[in-house]
Amino acid sequence: MGTACLLLMLAVLSGIFSETSLCLNWDPVPRKTILFNNLKDIKSFSKIGVFNYTTLTLDEENKKLYVGAREAIFALNMTDVSQNSKLIVWEAPPEKKAECIQKGKNNQSECFNYIRFLQRYNETHMYTCGTYAFQPKCSYISLENFTLEDLVLEDGKGKCPYDPAKGHTGLIVDKELYSATFNNFLGTEPVILRNLGQHRVMKTEYLPSWLNEPDFVASTFVEGNWGDDKIYFFFSERAVELDCDNEQVVARVAQVCKGDVGGARTLQKKWTSFLKARLLCSIPHQHVHFNKVQAVFALGNGQETIFFGIFQARWGDVDVSAVCRYNLADITKVFNGPFKEFRESAQKWGRYTGQIPTPRPGSCITKWHQENGFNSSLQLPDITLNFAKKHPLMDDQVSEQPLLVKKNVNFTQIAVDRVDTVSQGSYEVLFIGTAEGWLYKAVIVKSEVHIIEELQLFETIQPVESLKISHTEKVLYIGSRSGVIQLLLADCSKYSSFQDCTLARDPYCAWDREGRMCVQVDRHFSTLSLEQDILQNPRRVGEKFHQSLVPSSDKLKPKNVTVVAGSSLVLPCQIVSNLAQTQWLFNDHSLQLKNGLHFDRQLCSLVIEDVGPSEAGHYSCFSEEAGVKFMAERYQVSVVASVPVFMEARTQELNLGLVWVLVITLGAVCLLLLGAVLYLRRRLKEQLGKGAEMKPLESTLVYPISLPKEPRNFVPSKMADPEDKFWDPVNYYYSDGSLKIVPGHALCPNGSAASPTSNGIPGQPLPTGALHSPSRLSIGNIRGSGSNGYIRLNLGTEERGEFNEELRKSIKQRNVLPDANPEESSV
Structure with a gap:
């Protein structure tokens, strides 16, 4: 049977895209795509070391957004979530975490206190529950000073899941907590529970026909007439009634009555009003179903309530998501319809065709019951209670076709706002979060959905965990693993022209003919000058466009x-x-x-x-x-044909500023280079001038040495001029004691001065007969001199002798090379 159903499903899916494309817009394209870097007026909140900002609760009266995260609770400013935050740290104790680890749970992702429930309890307190390292606990928060009354920890069993990854939903109505979760550590006992308050504790039966591995996603309270107040729960579970495949997951909607107190003998402390039905989101005439409900949003009040559900499916390798809308009247009609029963003889489920007991099983205690003597569920007869216990499932389905179907996308959360337009009534605007961190903004036009835009909410991929709309602030709040984001519901400034504003079909925005700009409708002083067309009549838009509302x-x-x-x-x-x-x-x-x-x-x-x-x-x-x-x-x-020499005038105008910057920069560089050249030229001239003055001394090896005031063994030449005072101290020394150096005054054997053409280059032999001047000096004499001066030494070839060798040793010891600058060498 299962194989036959699979073949049937494959045959149906093979014709989906060809046959249904005429009546359903598959995979509609968002009109605008706005990336993360282009988001405007976005505000965000996060705290280092805190993760999983998934539980959001609005307090419009006190302008607060309460956020439950991992081991932390925040009170944020609704106007700007990034400012004036308050923090409560609620960690699971180390011993609880150790026990969690010993039981085989992950110490990186599971053994923490995840806040899963956070709602207003009364005027002064909030009620909160956390997983508490797989040992759920609940407590109260004082709103006056925003502190946790941790001394009043209550057992969270049945109020909050053990596992942070398990589905959970709950709400407080008249100080009573209605929750849907798992009631044990292993996650094998699903329960819809009522706790707190004046009424006794109520819960569901532990029977597969009541709840069978459910995944709870949402709950809502709907006020009725004459005591017909109900709480509706939405979840997915493994179907027990399908003959084709009892492993298939289906979407459900269930109800319980607010005034239910259980039966007297049968269903004691159990719901006598529990009923459930299949919630079907399917394509007409194709038998294609979206079976897993991911999230549900309730719009409106009382009997006018509308439920928007997002569903997920996987067809082959393709992820497909859909949005379906359900009216409360249709749900009520199914719960008032025929029951389904399990037939023991045939071992399968079918429609119950017998007589239904009176009062009707699953009904709330209303005015009719009171008039007939049933003032409480405790007074209901056993025949009614036994039937209710065995027949929780309805035979009919709450079925709707999708408003929106999107391929390769997983929808995670949804929030809906009803917007009044200029002259065309009200429209429902959908905000849909995805597993990849995108937000779709769409409007329902007749029976279809037009996606106005898609926004990339995060720089890194992460799912949208929760969505909340503030009608007073006109703001959307998004909860995620990394933090909270605040976005405006309307951003009309992004539409810069009439055609862009009008074709967007954004109910929040309209074109102002007088101001010639796109404005937000509910914040504009008058709607008389506004132009808006959500229904999108092409002829009308074209006519308005050509009437010079924008430049032609x-x-x-x-x-x-x-x-x-x-x-x-x-x-x-x-x-x-x-x-x-x-x-x-x-x-x-x-x-x-x-x-x-x-x-x-x-x-x-x-x-x-x-x-x-x-x-x-x-x-x-x-x-x-x-x-x-x-x-x-x-x-x-x-x-x-080639690059033009003269650029276009417009290009010259655009680049004129750049050209002037380049000209000024190059001029400054040229001036600096010119100054450097002139400076170097002057220094070079000075050096060359010094070199010219020293040319007469180039033939002399000059060393700084010490000499006596008067040379020893000096014998004046007979041929010398009597007036010549060469060796006179006045002529021989300067006033500071330095020896005067007179080139060419070395004496020859004949008493005449040496020829100026004599070879005086160091290391080269002198002409024969050349003598030292002064005669026969020794290193010892030089060292013994008490004065400092300069003397020219002409080293001959015959009389170098001991002085020559001693002089070379002294030069070597002083690390002075023979080819060093004579003016800078010293001995």
């Missing part, structure tokens, strides 16, 4: 473009909508795409490769959306 297309100034032949040309045409189609005209004729000419959707540009003279001319880009066509860009393209 023929006034759009063309952009001049010059391109070199043989290169590639890219002409951008930025389309503000993903739904718009582009059309290009070349010289007022439709542009034919060919090899080397194509439209790049990623660049939003027309690309022409290997441009030639035939591509020169006038290009126009048109955008067409919903039957409205208008010009987006105009270009005048010129093709030249």
